[in-house]
Amino acid sequence: MISDYSKIDFEHIRRVAYQWLSMFDIKNFPIRIIPLFGRFDRITLIPYTQAAAKERITINELISKVTRSDDAATLKRADKYFVFYNDSTYEKTVERIRYSIIHELGHIALNHFRDERTLLTRSAMSNEEYEKLEVEANFFAAEFLSPKALISTKWKVSEIQAVFRVSKDSATKTQQFILRNPWFQNRIYSEIDDKQYKFYPSRSLDTLLPPCCTLKQAFKTSGFAFCKKCQSLTRVSPKQSKVYCCVCGERLENVFFDDGHLFTIYDAEVRNMKTYSSIKLNDSGKAMECPQCHASQEEKGEFCDICGTYLINRCTGHPEKGFNYNDFGEPCEEGKILGGRSRYCRFCGCMSTFYQQGILLEYKEDVTSEKNPFFPIVENIANQHPF
Template structure:
């Protein structure tokens, strides 16, 4: 009886989504080298580890495993699977794809189906080997660059896919062409699906990231017209996660706020007992809601909030009108220039609040 070997791409796609769920992956790029911690019968190791365990050279390892890039090896004596990769491959993005590809063999149980410890051309019929390879590549594409993420971005191309997913130019080119052709024939991936809901927050973050050309910070906002850090209107939309200093890292939120914007600890006197109906610290009188400082006053000194935007605790400027925040005016927050000067362009601060806010 003649065997027919047709790749099951749907099964490979679902296996990738299953691994997203097992490893609780909700953002990109996927940390492929840490996947083995979720399985008792799987280890991800470099060739140098394998060479040392078996007492052989690097070149002998390549010959034994039948690949100069990587393989999925079933170690029958220990009943474990080894996803092995050649750490000497210079392109780290290519190594990531190799690991994901071999994870595909593991998740799809190709070693078990082929009854081979190592899958390799010559060990199984060519058509069967090609079927396994196509399924593993399909798995790697969906695992590292899930289409529900890529195709729901406002713009996507080869370069973005490569940067966002940390995959090689070759892999990102094939991925882009595949998703583009799918879109042409009406293939759609909903953020309301099970896999879509897993990445929905990440898609929102990437789609709404703003970069300030003036102070070199980035932050997430759907509606911001001005920089939350310096008040500049020199904002651009960026889909690249590494563009600019993350405002949450350089200027972190030290004190959390409730739904009304009130912080849980007074930044000035560190009082933790706030009156539920008031917006001022009962101990030192500091307003504990960070607002837009676009304020004018009546003759009786009653404030009129012209903008009325309530800001997050680490905002130095209003994202709606660009005016300074009340926390910046009151000395609760230090000016962004001073923070940058002390921290340097890429240093992460442990605290973004002034140690001596003015009374």
């Protein structure tokens, strides 16, 4: 632990963070990390999965032999920096990945490599010196991702989380500082006070992942495909040659993401991703409540005994009109039972029984994401900007 925090010039670090925000003209929050690094001439961002694959080693070997960190690390070669980061959303939350990457950017921005050491590690310096640099990089990351100068005392912890995509712990510390130091909002920072900022409250990754309809289907899927037409994710099975969006029926190509490495698609599309209404199903794929008359259902039987609605969402085998829910035609072999939000079969693109019966609306008519916004954010949050 660092013994004397008075040796750290926090105000200087804050100004450096704001200078970098201004230098790269960052006006939208949450910051998109991957496009940001694409603008750096001498800094390259490399996910662990990519580095391990290129070197033909495991990620554990990469960590033990190269990065010495489970989160992120920076290598300096000549006048260039290589920032490696753990992109596993199995192991890390999106918020932690974002923070770890910007923490490494902090080491660069604060000139922590000025002594020409190529890897910032404990072995290269004393514990206290190392801890001091870590505290400085942490403070830079906090100010860069969620600048306190842009947050008023009215913001809740949950709102700071949603707007800046930081952890609850980080958002709590930010709010506590602002509440304890009301004078801070009267301080002018020339690097950022003349900008027109836009905020895009966003949901956490786990709330955007489409649910499986059965436990069996969960084990049979290995990733997701993203649809740019309706901005949603569709589950993908291993070796699935064709994939159709389960929400809008669009044929999807070359947009597959392993379910353990979704940081890339999240960082690129989170502002646009939409949620659509879904019917809650049991492990057999049957609606637990009739979506038409709302009567509770027993385990046995496929039809509602009150109104006769068919209660299992299946591929109809019909690409167009003509479906009769007492005659399923020839559904595709693999996609027979579908998820609770599927309008279309992800294997063949044919319509689902729920969609044909009008239980699930056409995606353009499904206004779930508009009536139930990503977050109960304060109305017109931009007006709370302290400047």
